[in-house]
Amino acid sequence: TSFSAPAGSLDFWRTRLAEHGLVVRNELSHFGEHAIRFSDPSGLGLRIVGSPRDDRVPWALPNIGGERAIRGIHGVTLLVREPAKTIALLTEMLAGTVVGENADTTRVSVGGSAPGHFVEVVRADGAGNAVNGLGTVHHVAFAIADAQQQLEIRHELIGRGLHVTEVRDRQYFHSIYFREPNGVLFEIATVAPGFTADEPLAELGRALKLPAWEEPHRALIEAGLPSVQY
Secondary structure, eight states, X not given: OEEEEEGGGHHHHHHHXXXXXXXXXXXXXXXXXXXXXXXXXXXXXXXXXXXXXXXXOOOOBTTBOTTTSOOEEEEEEEEESOHXXXXXXXXXXXXXXXXXXXXXXXXXXXXXXXXXXXXXXXXXXXXXXXXXXXTOOOOEEEXXXXXXXXXXXXXXXXXXXXXXXXXEEOXXXXXXXXXXXXXXXXXXXXXXXXXXXXSOGGGTTSSOOOOGGGGGGHHHHHHTOOOOOO
């Protein structure tokens, strides 16, 4: 999983991460951007990519100014055995465009050409079968404008021979799930009603929100949660 930050901010992030005990490696992406790579405490592979063209509002904090702050997801990287099949689905079914190819990596842009829209497909012929667990990503989610478009693409995916779930109500959005030809789990989720349905944007993630059917268990759930510092 890659995050986007201003191109000149990587020294700041390199120092900040090292001060928190993380091992940081410098690298060039396959497409010319400077980046730093590290792992979170669970072993999840993360990158911060320096991007000169990300106009999204920064996630600034009192000690991290907008000139350094993360802008959002830069893109995701999929390790697959047969890249052509995944690339075909991204381009033919999800209206993606191949915007770069280098060595064993193909960058596909879905729904736009800026950071936040990139899916990088990497050939990994010798990789073993993935197992969900600590340090793994469960699925990749794509946003879709409305419920009608979601139903239309669900119909198209089923017509392509893929098994697609029914539409599931996730409170903040409605979702469908399917596995692309190499087995990566994809979600297509509506934008509405959105995460600001029950709390303002500036406070997202600071309170535990539960669906109605879990509210009777709030005390038990809260008792088992670790303390989070932000």
